[in-house]
Amino acid sequence: MVMGELPENVDIAIVGGGVGGYVAAIRAAELGKSVALVEKEKLGGHCLNYACIPSKTLIHISDIFYAAKNSEKFGIHADNVMLDAKKMYEWRMAVSKKLEEGVAYLCKMNQIDVFNGTATFMSASRLQLSNGVELDFKNAIIATGSVPTPMQGFEIDGKSVLDYKQALMLDYVPKSMAIIGAGYVSVEIGMLYAKLGANVSIVARSDVLSRFDREAVAVIKKKMAELGIKVYAGVTPASRDGTAVKLSDGTTLSSDIIVVAVGLVPYTDGLGLENTKVERDQKGFVKVDNSLRTAENGIFAIGDVAGEPMLAHKAMRQGVVAAEIAAGMQVSYDNKVVPAVIFSDPEIAIAGRIEEGDGIAVKKFPLTALGRAIAFGETSGFVKIAYDNSGLVKGVEIVSPDANAMIAEAALAIEMGATVDDMAETIHPHPTFSEAVQEAAEAAAGKPTHFFYGR
Numbered sequence: 520m521v522m523g524e525l526p527e528n529v530d531i532a533i534v535g536g537g538v539g540g541y542v543a544a545i546r547a548a549e550l551g552k553s554v555a556l557v558e559k560e561k562l563g564g565h566c567l568n569y570a571c572i573p574s575k576t577l578i579h580i581s582d583i584f585y586a587a588k589n590s591e592k593f594g595i596h597a598d599n600v601m602l603d604a605k606k607m608y609e610w611r612m613a614v615s616k617k618l619e620e621g622v623a624y625l626c627k628m629n630q631i632d633v634f635n636g637t638a639t640f641m642s643a644s645r646l647q648l649s650n651g652v653e654l655d656f657k658n659a660i661i662a663t664g665s666v667p668t669p670m671q672g673f674e675i676d677g678k679s680v681l682d683y684k685q686a687l688m689l690d691y692v693p694k695s696m697a698i699i700g701a702g703y704v705s706v707e708i709g710m711l712y713a714k715l716g717a718n719v720s721i722v723a724r725s726d727v728l729s730r731f732d733r734e735a736v737a738v739i740k741k742k743m744a745e746l747g748i749k750v751y752a753g754v755t756p757a758s759r760d761g762t763a764v765k766l767s768d769g770t771t772l773s774s775d776i777i778v779v780a781v782g783l784v785p786y787t788d789g790l791g792l793e794n795t796k797v798e799r800d801q802k803g804f805v806k807v808d809n810s811l812r813t814a815e816n817g818i819f820a821i822g823d824v825a826g827e828p829m830l831a832h833k834a835m836r837q838g839v840v841a842a843e844i845a846a847g848m849q850v851s852y853d854n855k856v857v858p859a860v861i862f863s864d865p866e867i868a869i870a871g872r873i874e875e876g877d878g879i880a881v882k883k884f885p886l887t888a889l890g891r892a893i894a895f896g897e898t899s900g901f902v903k904i905a906y907d908n909s910g911l912v913k914g915v916e917i918v919s920p921d922a923n924a925m926i927a928e929a930a931l932a933i934e935m936g937a938t939v940d941d942m943a944e945t946i947h948p949h950p951t952f953s954e955a956v957q958e959a960a961e962a963a964a965g966k967p968t969h970f971f972y973g974r
């Protein structure tokens with residue numbers, strides 16, 4: 520359809536085909552609604568194409584490479600372990616492509632109209648697309664995500680100063696890499712390139728992973744040091760001359776490339792929100808209530824653009840909820856926890872809160888006492904469990920291989936109001952890292968087995 524023709528009519532128009540947007544589209548279609556999904560770049564959005572999936576793909580490859588070169592303690596001596604970085608790049612790109620095609624297939628099978636173009640609200644019921652299409656809708660869902668926070672003096676040029684997207688699209692391993700920022704994205708990118716052989720430096724305004732439990736972070740910092748990663752903590756980049764970065768304490772950091780990873784900001788550029796009553800907060804997030812409704816009747820917002828935490832699984836859950844509400848169901852976004860995983864080595868995974876005090880106690884089980892961890896030579900982590908006076912589980916933190924998979928149990932326990940006894944009495948398969956969760960729960964319930972806490 521072109522300009523001048525009648526607008527197309529749909530029940531639900533979704534702006535942004537990332538993990539939030541396409542999941543909302545599928546759910547709305549399942550509920551019998553006519554759905555238009557507008558995406559200006561690639562289906563799957565940042566998560567599948569530039570962020571979550573590419574980073575985890577490369578982390579997996581770096582783990583294999585690193586393990587191949589560092590397994591003498593198991594009696595494995597592998598000479599001449601070589602990395603073909605071009606092949607690694609091809610694999611990483613092929614994974615995103617396969618997933619993007621998978622999303623396109625699901626849209627097709629669910630009879631979702633996918634439009635390639637940029638959408639702008641002309642009013643509270645009409646979108647103008649950059650390809651000329653006009654879309655009239657009963658409900659709309661904004662799922663436009665986020666973009667990297669820009670940094671003055673460190674403008675991205677794609678060659679020597681890269682953002683996270685570009686850092687995850689290299690077909691070579693740089694000799695050295697300076698990463699500005701020390702959140703989870705920096706740690707993941709830093710550890711993966713260090714494992715592939717790069718000399719990595721991280722510049723941290725306060726410290727690495729400053730918002731996380733220091734005991735957990737200490738485990739990661741120890742591994743970072745083993746990998747040769749240098750952390751410049753408590754400093755900021757003052758100026759730049761090419762790829763030489765002058766820090767606020769006078770130190771000059773020289774490297775082949777600079778990666779700027781100082782956070783994400785919600786993305787609403789060109790969206791035409793001024794033509795609606797949709798409001799944004801001071802940080803630029805679209806304001807929503809617990810039904811994910813904006814201030815404009817019939818327009819919802821989900822995912823990164825709708826606030827913290829900026830995580831893919833939160834976007835997907837919100838996509839389902841927004842679609843169900845738009846389709847007339849009586850539900851709300853009322854999840855108790857959004858689990859988070861840092862894919863460091865070892866991984867850190869958290870659900871809920873693990874701070875002690877105010878009627879909350881915390882028990883810790885160390886991996887030094889776990890059979891599987893000893894077998895793998897991976898004993899530096901632990902599981903912490905937080906619970907209240909009645910034994911209700913309030914939070915779980917896991918520092919361990921496989922923490923990414925183990926944390927779902929904790930999220931389910933908190934959502935369902937499980938107690939430490941429930942978790943302790945649930946049979947966990949042996950020998951697995953998941954037993955560490957059970958062991959921590961047993962300790963919390965006053966009946967520890969494989970660790971002596973004293974009488």
Ligand SMILES: Cc1cc2nc3c(=O)[nH]c(=O)nc-3n(C[C@H](O)[C@H](O)[C@H](O)COP(=O)(O)OP(=O)(O)OC[C@H]3O[C@@H](n4cnc5c(N)ncnc54)[C@H](O)[C@@H]3O)c2cc1C
Binds near residue numbers: 564790
């Ligand atoms: C390096 C990195 C690693 C990450 N790893 C993880 C991880 O392991 N796990 C995790 O949970 N999260 C991770 N995240 C966060 C995760 O990527 C985001 O939370 C997630 O992508 C948010 O999904 P979304 O649907 O809200 O937005 P996005 O995935 O950003 O999708 C938004 C889409 O909207 C499109 N769009 C924007 N404006 C318009 C418009 N006007 N018209 C049409 N289309 C438009 C964009 O092109 C984009 O495709 C990571 C982030 C980074 C940077």
